[in-house]
Structure formats: structure tokens, C-alpha cells
Amino acid sequence: MNTKQTDLTYIVNTYGRFDVALQKGSGATYTDEDGKQYIDFGSGIAVNTFGTCDAEWVAAVTxxxxxxxxxxxxxxxxxQAKLAQMLCEKTGMKKVFFGNSGAEANECALKIARKYGEATGxxxxxxxxxxxxxxxxxxxxxxxxxxxHEHFGPFPRGFRYITPGNKEELTSVLTSGQVCGILMEVVQGEGGVNVLDKTYVQLAARLCQENDVLFMIDxxxxxxGRTGKLYGYMHYDVQPDVFTTAKGLxxxxxxxACLIGEKAEQVLAKGDHGSTFGGNPICAAGAVNVLSRLTDDLLTQVTAKGEYIRKELEGHPGVKGITGLGLMLGITTEKPNGQIAAECLSDGLLVLTAKDKVRLLPPLNISFDELKQGIAILKKNL
Ligand SMILES: Cc1ncc(COP(=O)(O)O)c(C=O)c1O
Structure with a gap:
């Protein structure tokens, strides 16, 4: 059996995989099992910050x-200790809890919010x-x-969903006296690369402050570095009480990682939370390497590369609009996004989709040469 057949035989069928088995790579270029090469505009879904097999990162981890x-x-x-110190010093947060994934980081934030609100009901x-x-x-x-929310209920109670951008609703909910925390992505990724309005995020931060609600950013x-700032909230001139991160960390x-600011730094106590693997030295060494390389210069390059992609694609036939920040971009297209992704794949470019958009999340250090090659393939298939 080849890789695809073995996978389909033995792995739970939860992923809609592209029809390719990647075998090796360097930076933003992958090779599949048949020797065909691909430019990577996905970074393993925003994970491979410096591409795959980056020499400096491999050396640090090794x-x-x-x-x-x-x-x-x-x-x-x-x-682990060094990484926590770096994270706090770069963000003004006070404490870090390490887990293994984004979901776990958010799970920690949710627990903090619940315990924070406990005393006031x-x-x-x-x-x-x-x-x-x-x-x-x-x-x-x-x-x-x-x-x-299908299939897996009953779910834990106590979640309330509001419409991004609706300030009246935001105000009435956050002043209701029932809320312990609000959690939001400043650019909704899986939801379609939707950039939240600055005044909306700032209102949320202010209302949280005034109503003793935890302002939490996913x-x-x-x-x-994905959006051209170290963390996305830094575009918004706000300081979260809690924020979570994972993927490219x-x-x-x-x-x-779940980072906790002054307001909630004492909430979790011994025994309240834990993780076997969380913050283990190997992953922490990888993260220390990544964080130490997310310099102002690198972030400026992320912004410049994002602008370059936009300039190349804006007004191109088949492109209806572009959203996002830095190297997190969503393209609304005339053609179905799934078809574009499949055609790009067959021409040697890996792109992602999010809702009805084509989503681009290239490695932050992708070369202009690779960018140009990738954009040429994308343009051909838009
Ligand atoms: C904003 C956001 N939060 C949480 C998660 C979950 O992360 P993980 O898959 O590492 O659990 C994701 C994954 O796509 C995400 O985009």
C-alpha cells in the first residue's frame, strides 16, 4: 500500500486531505513522494514560522x-522558564501556563475566566x-x-455568542453583570480571515475594564509575528488581561501558551490546572529560538511581504477582495476556493481555504523568489 492507501485504511477519516503525500522540505519548498515540488503558502496552518527544517531552529531544538x-x-x-520570561517581557503579561495546542491554551483561559468570576457569581x-x-x-x-455544535452535546453551559462589530450588543452583554470574560480573535482565522474593527476591540477592552470582565484574546x-506585529492585539492599542497562543509559537x-496579566495573575493556584507535556524543554527550546528571531526587522518584512501579495492580487481578474493583516490573508474569489486550491496544488502551490476564501499563511521568512513563483501559480488559477 502507498501512503495514501495506508492512511485511508488506518487513520480516522476526520480530515479532508489534499491528494498529495509530502515527504521532505526546506523553507517554503516541499517535495512530495513522487519528487514533485511545491511552494508553501500555508506553513502547516500557520505553524512553521520559519518554514520547514529551518537550520537555526533545527540546531536549537537538536x-x-x-x-x-x-x-x-x-x-x-x-x-521553559526562559521562554516564559521572554513572553512576559515582550508583552507586559505576568504569568504563563504552557500546554500543547491552541485548544489547550484556550481551555486554560476559559478556566481562568470561570474562577475569576466565581466570587461574584x-x-x-x-x-x-x-x-x-x-x-x-x-x-x-x-x-x-x-x-x-452538532453531534457532541451536551456542551458546557455559560457561553454567549455576539455579532462582531455590533457595539450595542457588546455593551449590553458586558454590562449585564453576568459575564466573567470575553474571548475574541482580532482576525478570525478559520471563520474567514475577518479583521475586527479597531473601535470595536477598543470598546470591548474599555467595557471589560469598567465592568471587571476579563478581556481575553485568542x-x-x-x-x-503572523500579522506583522508580535501579537495581533498590538495593532489595536489594547492590553489583554489574558491571551492565548500556539501554532507558530x-x-x-x-x-x-496562556499568558495572564496583572488582573488575573493570581487566579490559578496549585492543583488548579496541569499538563504532562506542557512546556517541555524541547518545544520550549524551539519557541525560544522563534521568539528571539521575531525582531522588529523581521516583523517589518512580514508587513512588506503581505503588502506585496496584496498589490500583486488586488484588481487581478477573479479576485473580488482581500482581507487580513501581514502574512495572514484571505482572498474572496469568483471561482470556488476549493477548486482554486486543487488547481494550485496540481501546479505546485500549497494554499489553504477559510470559509469561502482562499487563505494564505506563508512562512514569515519566505523569500521574494518563492513568493513570486507562488503568486504566479495562484494568479493563473484565480
Ligand atoms: C484562533 C484559533 N484558536 C484555536 C485553535 C485550535 O488550535 P489547535 O488546533 O492547536 O488546538 C485554532 C486552530 O485553528 C485557531 O485558529
């Missing part, structure tokens, strides 16, 4: 593996329609899309 592999959270370990967590927060039962409940997809290794 050095840690050769020094010490997994240790449990019963002991202190330097990479407030347990409602507000999220936005079209959001996506993960696949665990609680993060599915937090996800504001009906289709994710930076799982928008984080770690460790540059290709599974890691999630």
Missing part, C-alpha cells in the same frame, strides 16, 4: 534534545459569531459557529 529531553512539570527546567463567557477556538468540548462550546493563529513543535 541541541536541547541532546542535552535533555522531556522532563515533567514536577521539576524546574531552564528552557458571574460565569458567562462571551465569544463572537464566526469564531474558532478549538476542538475540545469546552472550546467547541466557545466557538461561535453552529456547525461545530492569538493562536494571529500570534508570533514553537515553529513546528506542539506548544500552546
Amino acid at each position: 541541541a536541547q534534545m541532546n542535552q535533555m529531553g522531556h522532563v515533567s512539570n514536577l521539576y524546574y527546567s531552564a528552557p 458571574r460565569s458567562t463567557i462571551v465569544t463572537l459569531k464566526s469564531s474558532f477556538h478549538g476542538r475540545t468540548i469546552a472550546t467547541l462550546a466557545a466557538t461561535g459557529q453552529d456547525k461545530f 492569538e493562536v493563529q494571529t500570534g508570533n 514553537a515553529g513546528g513543535l506542539p506548544m500552546g
Whole structure:
């Protein structure tokens, strides 16, 4: 059996896979099992911050593996401590909890909000329609899309979904006296690369402050340089009480983090939460490498590359509109996005979709040469 047949025989059929088995890669270029090459505009869904097999990142991770592999959270370990310090110093947050994924990072945020509201009897967590927060039962409940609420109920209660941009609704919900936290993505990724309005996000932050509600941002997809700022909320001149991140944090290794600001830094106490693998030295070493390379210069390049893609595609036949920030872009197209993605694949370009859009999330250090090659393929198939 080839890879595809073995996969289809033995792996639970939860993914709509593209018809290709990738075998190796370097940077933003992959090779499949038949030797065909692909430019990567997806980064493993915003994970491979510096592409695949980035030499500096591989060296950092390998050095840690050769020094010490997994240790449990019963002991202190330097990479985890160093990473937490870097995250806090770069964001003004006070404490970090490490997990293994975006869903786990959000699970932690939800627990913090519930415990924060406990003393005042407030347990409602507000999220936005079209959001996506993960696949665990609680993060599915937090996800504001009906289709994710099929089949797996009963879900935990206490979630309320509001319409992004509707300030009256936001105000009435956050002043209701029932809410302990609000969780939002500043650019909704899976929901269609929808950029939230600045005044809306700022109003949410102010109302949270005035009503003792935790202002929580899901930076799982928008984080770690993806939008041209270190974290997406930094475009909005707001400071979250809690934010979560994962995906690109460790540059290709599974890691999630929940960062907690002053207002909630004391909420979780010993025994309240935990994770076997969370923050393990190997993933932490990968993340330390990634974070140390997300310099202002790199972030400026992310913005420039995003603008370059926009300029190339805006007004191109078949393009109805472009949304997003930095290297997180959604293209509304005349042709069905699934057809475009399939045609790009057969021409050697990996792109993603989100709702009805073609979604681009290339590695942050993709070369202009690779960008040009990829855009030429995309343009041909739009
Ligand atoms: C904004 C957001 N939150 C949470 C998640 C869930 O992350 P994970 O798949 O790592 O659990 C995702 C994944 O796409 C996401 O985009």
C-alpha cells in the first residue's frame, strides 16, 4: 500500500486531505513522494514560522534534545522558564501556563475566566459569531459557529455568542453583570480571515475594564509575528488581561501558551490546572529560538511581504477582495476556493481555504523568489 492507501485504511477519516503525500522540505519548498515540488503558502496552518527544517531552529531544538529531553512539570527546567520570561517581557503579561495546542491554551483561559468570576457569581463567557477556538468540548462550546455544535452535546453551559462589530450588543452583554470574560480573535482565522474593527476591540477592552470582565484574546493563529506585529492585539492599542497562543509559537513543535496579566495573575493556584507535556524543554527550546528571531526587522518584512501579495492580487481578474493583516490573508474569489486550491496544488502551490476564501499563511521568512513563483501559480488559477 502507498501512503495514501495506508492512511485511508488506518487513520480516522476526520480530515479532508489534499491528494498529495509530502515527504521532505526546506523553507517554503516541499517535495512530495513522487519528487514533485511545491511552494508553501500555508506553513502547516500557520505553524512553521520559519518554514520547514529551518537550520537555526533545527540546531536549537537538536541541541536541547541532546542535552535533555522531556522532563515533567514536577521539576524546574531552564528552557521553559526562559521562554516564559521572554513572553512576559515582550508583552507586559505576568504569568504563563504552557500546554500543547491552541485548544489547550484556550481551555486554560476559559478556566481562568470561570474562577475569576466565581466570587461574584458571574460565569458567562462571551465569544463572537464566526469564531474558532478549538476542538475540545469546552472550546467547541466557545466557538461561535453552529456547525461545530452538532453531534457532541451536551456542551458546557455559560457561553454567549455576539455579532462582531455590533457595539450595542457588546455593551449590553458586558454590562449585564453576568459575564466573567470575553474571548475574541482580532482576525478570525478559520471563520474567514475577518479583521475586527479597531473601535470595536477598543470598546470591548474599555467595557471589560469598567465592568471587571476579563478581556481575553485568542492569538493562536494571529500570534508570533503572523500579522506583522508580535501579537495581533498590538495593532489595536489594547492590553489583554489574558491571551492565548500556539501554532507558530514553537515553529513546528506542539506548544500552546496562556499568558495572564496583572488582573488575573493570581487566579490559578496549585492543583488548579496541569499538563504532562506542557512546556517541555524541547518545544520550549524551539519557541525560544522563534521568539528571539521575531525582531522588529523581521516583523517589518512580514508587513512588506503581505503588502506585496496584496498589490500583486488586488484588481487581478477573479479576485473580488482581500482581507487580513501581514502574512495572514484571505482572498474572496469568483471561482470556488476549493477548486482554486486543487488547481494550485496540481501546479505546485500549497494554499489553504477559510470559509469561502482562499487563505494564505506563508512562512514569515519566505523569500521574494518563492513568493513570486507562488503568486504566479495562484494568479493563473484565480
Ligand atoms: C484562533 C484559533 N484558536 C484555536 C485553535 C485550535 O488550535 P489547535 O488546533 O492547536 O488546538 C485554532 C486552530 O485553528 C485557531 O485558529
